[in-house]
Amino acid sequence: MLLRYIFFRALMLIPVSISISVVIFLIVHLLPGDPIDNLIRVGSSTEDRKTLVLKYGLDQPLAVQYFRWIGAIFQGDFGEAIVLRRPVADLIAQNLPYSLRLGGAAFAFSSIAGITLGTISATTRSAIVEIIMRGFILLGSTVPGFWLALLMILFFAVQLQWFPVSGAKGWSSLVLPVLTIGFGGVALVARVTRVALLDVRREDFVTLLHAKGLPSRTILFRHLMPHAMLPVVTILALRIGWILGGAVTVEFVFGRPGLGSLLIRAIGQRDYPVVQGCLLMLALAVMLGTLIGDVAQAAMDPRIRETKK
């Protein structure tokens, strides 16, 4: 049953990906400006410019350019960057590990810390803990990333000198970026966990469990958590795609390479193949994340398998 559900959901990704590729292509090509101006230098002639436009097929109708691009993608060829002068697949491969490391660590940190904090916040009856939690959740959801990044650097790298100011060498350079990105994630996950737990606690079956005399701990872990995790998993799944490209500001401040930084640079230079390649990757990651989330939910909740079949 579950396998059938996964199969049909995965099949849906194909038409969705193709529609997304059209949207990506159009957005990129309808931006004002073009890559050739970022390629030519003083001294080259107007003829040189025309040669380059022809070389990259930019004189062709958009439809032709689109089918050339998507046709090559189906053969596993992401094309050659126009301004950055490397195969797009190489550029993505070089930046992906940095994004995965940072995004993955931040994802793990925000999931674990967020669920823990949310659970403590929902189950503790102490008013002080409650206030601190709510304050933290509010701060974490609102503090801008670049500002937090600079504060982190000033305190932990300049004052205490525990971690390097910037860079991407070794685990120590990962700590501050992960804390910076994770801070917002922790607050979000904690908030969702807290609300979900509080909602479930009001259900009749929980009252019954208490009446039966089960210990609170058993009720929390055996009965409350599985129910409360459904919205948390949804939120986490949506953040999987964001792991890859959501760290642009943090990458910038900490001087780290990554897919986000590559994408921003490529957009600035209108390096079409790179922008398209990166956006397609990110879109696929978001779709996969959603799929994983849906499957996880279906696995956890039989009702979803039944209704969505």
Place this chain on the structure above:
Amino acid sequence: MRNTIKSRLLAGTTLIAAGFLSNAVVAQEVTIAFPADELGATSYNPVTSNNLNSAASLIYDRLIEQDADQSYHPHLATSWEESTDGMSWTFHLKDGVTFHDGSPFNAQSVADWIPDFADTENAYLVAAVASVEVIDNLTVKFVMSRPEPSLLYNLASTFMGVPGAAAFDSMGDDFGVSGAVGTGPFKLDSFAIGLETVLVRNDDYAWASDLSENQGAAHIGKITFREVPDQSTAFLELKTGGIDLLLGVPTPFLEILKAESNVAVIQMPGTGINYMPINVTSAPFDDIKVREATGLAINQEAIVASIYNGVGAPAHNFLISSLPEADVDPALNVSFDLDRAKMLLDEAGWMMGDGAVRSKDGVPLSVKLFTQNGEEFTSLTQVVQAQLADIGMEAVITVFDSSTIRDEYKNNRHQLAVRGYDWNNSDILDWFFSGKRLGYPNVSMWEDAEGQRLNDVAMEDSTNSDERIANFKAYHEYVLSQHLFVPIYQPTKNIAYNSDRLSVPDPVRGTRFRSQTVLDMAVVE
């Protein structure tokens, strides 16, 4: 507290270690941050790349070097002669030079290298070279298809660093990425795109140009070049010792850096101009009197003092002061003159009414003022706006990203724009004012028969450098007489370094921070 003890222990250990090891071994490593305009290089292949950073100048040597005064100095070429008709150049090469892979540098290396440029985006550098003839082992002759007065300038470019032919051919697209072979004072050790480039000393190096005092191998053993896009982060790295030297420090940052006790700052003369092109096709700027008045309204000296704390120089024409073609008839230089600006606008029929904005036939003197995002231009544009208000011209600012603003130029939607260029050769006049490039780069949208004639003469009919200077000067003077732009500012290139760790020669020799400077740098701690 525990941390303090820990760092003291660490410091103690380092001291003890330093006592045992020779100083040269532990201390000769330096970390440098690339300037913002050199970020994002994806290759160290000088022939095919369109973006080379400072590290490239350390891996490859050039035949010729250029100093800050724009003079040319021998490097791998010890001397050269140009035929009187400009149709051939003979270069005599330095003896005893070897590439990083051990192969010798000789006339054949040059003959193998020049044809590599064919069909690359850098082909224009040697477009006038028809063929390269090997005369003997250390003499090479360039046979030209037309005179090329810019040949020496091109040869001094980073893009004309000489690669080792064998490695260049065998490595293909990986040359400059996974490895690189040149004759320079440093070898490429590792290159992580977007992160850092590590170079190690070429111990055999003994062929520096006369721009360096040190003629042997570099004092520094290892250099890590890092990409740090955020200026605040770069500053904190410098302060905490994570980075020893910052290239391309923005001028407004200098005051903050100078306040640090361990930071020293060097200002090199820049190689560009910040200016305001005027779209001559857009009313009211189709009237030359309005254009001239606009130029006279800009107070360059006040801008240097207020925005740049007196660092850098005012610009009064289109070229950097060190170029001979910048030495034009003084009457043509553009300088602040508020009274004359107001008088010209009165003559043009733009009269001051009751308000602060002039008008003509009921139309207010309100114009569009474009610029691109980034601190560099936005504050300057605001001051320009205020100075234009003093002559009764209302300028409405719009900020674009650098690609979008070019689209605006090409679609002729602009009137005034604050922008800059970085180029130390007078052919920049052709780039920005040729009638063949209307919209962009010819933002002034200027098409003029006499202008194009003078352009063609300068670009194509100059057979030697003296003729070229005279021709470009004439073209420059004509461009100035048409009031197509307002010159504003000549920025400096700023370097900041940790003076507790490094000694850096001041003044820096050359047009940019390159191998000649790095050879003379040393770790002092």
